[in-house]
Amino acid sequence: MRSTPLGTGTTPVTELSLGAAPLGNLFRPVTDEDATATVDAAWTAGIRTFDTAPHYGLGLSERRLGAALRDRPREQYTLSTKVGRLLRxxxxxxxxxxxxxxxxxxxxxxxxxxxxxxxxxxxxxxLERLDLDRIDIAYLHDPDDHAEQALSEAYPALEALRAEGVVGAIGIGMNQAEMPARFVRETDIDAVLLAGRYSLLDQRGLTELLPVAAERGVSVVVGGVFNSGLLADPRPGATFDYATAPDALVTRALELQAVCERHGVPLRAAALRFPFGHPAVASVLVGSRSAAEAADAALMLRIRVPDALWADLKELGLLAVDVPTPKEEY
Incomplete structure (x- = not known):
């Protein structure tokens, strides 16, 4: 699987990253055995970038991910975690x-x-929960209500840790695009982890964040490309941003699916490939709770999406005409 360095640094990320929030029992339990099998399947598929956080399952995700990676060569994978929430x-x-x-x-x-x-x-x-000696990427996690402290205290601390070589790259991870754009403009971060705001259904990241990131050489890792479920399995009752999707969005997702089917492409494949149309995007991060889900994400990313599919989406008004889309040879 192809990889690229974050920002102007040397920390690599594979084009598909495994999100380990589900391994922290997101919404429902996952067994230790299934958690390990999920990481194993991701590794077999070529994924070498793994993301976690203390928030995910009160540390359970970090412990499980560390255990699953323990026997893997440390120099062969990139691991990110997050700061901003201490566990007491x-x-x-x-x-x-x-x-x-x-x-x-x-x-x-x-x-x-x-x-x-x-x-x-x-x-x-x-580091203790992961049983590792270093973190490759450290993200400021959801500083929505803590912007000034994150800018004036947390960011300089991360910058110092990067300079010391304690972490390889630093960034910010959020479910909004506006505040990360401010960090891109005002700091020297390497990356933004943007969740749910650059997908086939939601391109708010394109308004400001992605252009300024490309201008300043900051990489964007896009999470939530399925918008928490609707673009993986569009149907009434599916979730969008972790709530029941409105009927209008369900209809739009079904229209997207119909166009994809006419081109013989699963909607999941188009949803995974879409973000790579923007030059700032380095990786797409997908949360998986089973070996089957991890393997499916890797399989979907390998499916070729024809240029004609994106053209049809624009002609039908399902994508704006100025939204960048990936080339078929990508």
Whole structure:
């Protein structure tokens, strides 16, 4: 699988990255065996970039990912995790964490912390859970309500860690495009992990973020290309941004699927390939909770999507005429 360095640095990412939020029991449990099998299937498919965070399952995702990668040659893969939420043990662990989306016991509480000390403490804890000696990419995680502290304290701490060689690359990961665009303009980050805002159904990332990222040589890793399910399996009741999709979006997704079917291309394949039409995009990140899902994502990415498919989507108004689309030979 092809890889490219992030930004102007040397930290490589494969064009498909494995998102490990599901391995933290996102919405429903995953067994340890299935978590390991998912990582194994991704590795077999050529994926060498893996993303996790303390937030995912109160550290469970990091522990499982570290265990699954333990016997892999460290120099052969790139691992990213995130800072901004510290995990503080609860005096009494009662109930579960489903209010935050994870089917795990509520053994810890999340504490927002974008201070310089918080960044270092977070990475130290992540290294312990991952059982690794270094992090390749460190992202500021969802600083929506903490922008000023993230800019004035957390970012300089990450920049110093990068200069020290403790991390290879730094960036910001969010479900919005506006604040990451500010970080691209005002800092020297290597990458943006943009979730759900550059897909066949939502191109808000194209308004400002992607152009300024391309201009400044910042790489974008695109997550959420299926918009949490609707573009993987369009039907009434499917989810969009983790809520039931409105009827109008379901209709649009079904129209996208119909055009793809006329060209003999699964909608999943078109959804995965679409972001690569923009020169700032370095990788597409897909969360998988099973070996079958990981293998399917890799298979879909290998399917050739003809130029005529994108042309038809534009002619039908399903994509704006000025949206960049990948060339068939990509």
């Amino acid at each position: 043990p609860r005096a009494e662990a009662t109930g579960d964490d489903l209010a935050d989306g994870f089917a795990v016991p509520a053994t810890h509480e999340r504490v927002w912390d974008f201070s310089a000390d918080g960044v270092r403490r977070s990475l130290e804890s992540s």
